[in-house]
Amino acid sequence: MTSAPPVMILGCGRSGTSIFGELFDGLDLYSYQSEPAFEAVLAADYNMPQAFKVPRESDLHPAKPGLSFPLDRFLEAAPGARLFWIVRHPLDAVCSLRIGIAKQWGHHPRPPDWQDWLARPLIAQCAHHWEFLNRAxxxxxxxxxxxxxFEDMIADPTRFSATICKTLGIDPDANALHLAQWSNRVQNSNNRNFIEARTSRAYSRPDHKVRIDRWRENLTTEEVAAIWEIVGETALAMGYPRPDTE
Structure with a gap:
């Protein structure tokens, strides 16, 4: 039996959920599952530390739009669970969402009106996805x-991981090797240390040199304006003012 709480990692796709989740894969006896069936979440043994990233939707357990699972049901099964929501700058997230959204809106959970957006430009679809999940x-x-x-995680992964551990009442020093290995993987650009999260690899495209502010490499001024019309209010509420495009 351990006092380490269950953990659920949430957020819009391509916002760092996968690499953040893999922080728990080897952390202080945590058992980690990425995008498990929600039935597996309910059936988990909570006598040991459990961590999950964005469970898959289930017809048996309908959720309110914006989440892939019924929150109250999870909290009943996992008392004392800690929830983390990771957010990424909307312009960078839109750039990263393009592959998955282009594949019949492959990122989940989908907004309820996702089919109504299929005739719109791809960047508008991606922007709607980011806006809906980070709002609803x-x-x-x-x-x-x-x-x-996401930006804090990339800028200083060592401090980020230590803060997460302290939030959960876990001693970072007791997990020093694992945390160092994880932190070494978290890079702003591709290099010999960078190892992408396993579930993210199919969604990568080699059209940028950096992860923070990649939109400056990928988006035109007109595209930025079109995206901001969709995400602006929610972006500001999440702490992202409209950037200077000059």
């Missing part, structure tokens, strides 16, 4: 979730 999804957990930022 985050609204359901905001009073109990810890909000973390």
């Amino acid at each position: 999804g985050y609204a359901q957990v905001r009073h109990g979730a810890t909000l973390v930022r």
Whole structure:
């Protein structure tokens, strides 16, 4: 039996959920599952530390739009669970979402009106996905979730991982080797140390040199304006003012 709480990692796709989740794969006896069936979440042995990243949707367990699972059912099964919501700058996230959204809106959970957007430009579809999840999804957990930022994770993964451990009551020093290995993987650009999260590899495209501010490599001024029309209000609420495009 351990006092380490269950953990659920949430957020819009391509916002760092996968690499953040893999922080728990080897952390202080945590058992980690990426995108498990929600039935597996309910059946997990909570006598040991459990961590999950964005469970898959289930017809047996319908969810409110914006989440892939019924939050109240999870909290009943995992008392004392800690929720984390990771957010990424919308312009960078839109760039990264393009592959998955182009494949019949392959990122989940989908907004309820996703089919209505299929005739719109791809970047508009991606922007709608980011806006809906970070508004409707985050609204359901905001009073109990810890909000973390992709940019903070990339800028200083050592500090980021230590902060997460302390939030959970875990001694970072007791996990020093694992945390160092994880932190070494988290890079702003591709290099010999970078190892992408396993579930993210199919969604990568070699059209940028950096992860933070990659939109400056991928988007035109006109595309930025079109995206901001969709995400602007939610972006500002999440702490992202409109950037200077000059």
